Amino acid sequence: MIDFKSLHTQLLKLLSGNRFEVSKKTSQQLVDYVLLLHKWNQIHNLTSIRNPLQMLSKHIMDSLAISPYLRGPHILDVGTGAGLPGLPLALTHPHYHFTLLDSNGKKTRFLTYILQTLMISNVDIISLRVEKYDVKKCFNSIVSRAFSQLNNFLHKTQHLCCKDGVFLAMKGRYPIEEINNLDNQFQLIDTPALRITGLDEKRHLLIIGFNRSL
Structure with missing residues (x-):
């Protein structure tokens, strides 16, 4: 049986090992999120990761790894699913505003419940396909952990x-083929490797902007 205390202890170890500093309130909220995700996942199949301890490394730390590359204050997480990476990032970046978008109503209902339960105020949940989502404001960062094809x-x-x-x-x-096929209206800015202590998997981040030379 995984309890709050053991999860919180493990999370603090992971945060320290990856040189992340968060408040006690934030670390507790991250654990509460994992416990609720584990509970809902048993019925609603929100993620393929079943073990809450694995969720800490494969979901929480994996999400937080892109923190140094975020541009704010407005951030959109497309295909957020169970709230990844947007929710952990929102908890650790309260000065930014996050919009979490997914067309799966089951997943957005879970996220709405999370916002209410954990009293998170810097997140909006949108239940739409991204091509149908249109707002007057623009986003400084658009993040995706789930999209399969870059273009x-x-x-x-x-x-x-x-x-x-x-x-x-x-x-x-490292997705060399996708990078080689990048449409010329976009420009590859950087491709940092994401090294996460406690996660033995290759991870990369593609940072892309508009091609201003066109």
Whole structure:
């Protein structure tokens, strides 16, 4: 039986090992989120990760790894699913405003419940397909952990990105073919490897902007 105390202890170890500093309130909220995700997941199948301890490394730490590359104050998480990476990032970046978008009503209902239960005020939940989502404001960062194809992600979200904003595509292995096929209206800015203590998996972040030379 995984309890709050053991999860919190393990999370603090992971945060320390990856040089993340968060408040006690935030670390407690992150654990509460994992426990609620584990509970809902038994009925609603929100994530393939079943073990709450694995959720700490594979979900929480994996999400927080892109923190240094975020541009605010307005951030959109496309295909957020169970709230990843947007929810952990929102908890650790309370000065930024996050919009979490997913077309799966089961998942957005879970996220709405999380916001109410944990009293999170810097997050909006949108239950729509991204191509149907249109707002007057633009986003400084558009993040995706779930989109399978890079150009597809960029084209479906470009109408939502500020001219000087960035697209942050989280990938596993270095996606050389997708990078080589990047449409010329976009520009690859950087491809940092994401090294996460406690997670033995290859992770990369593609940082992309609009090609200003066109």
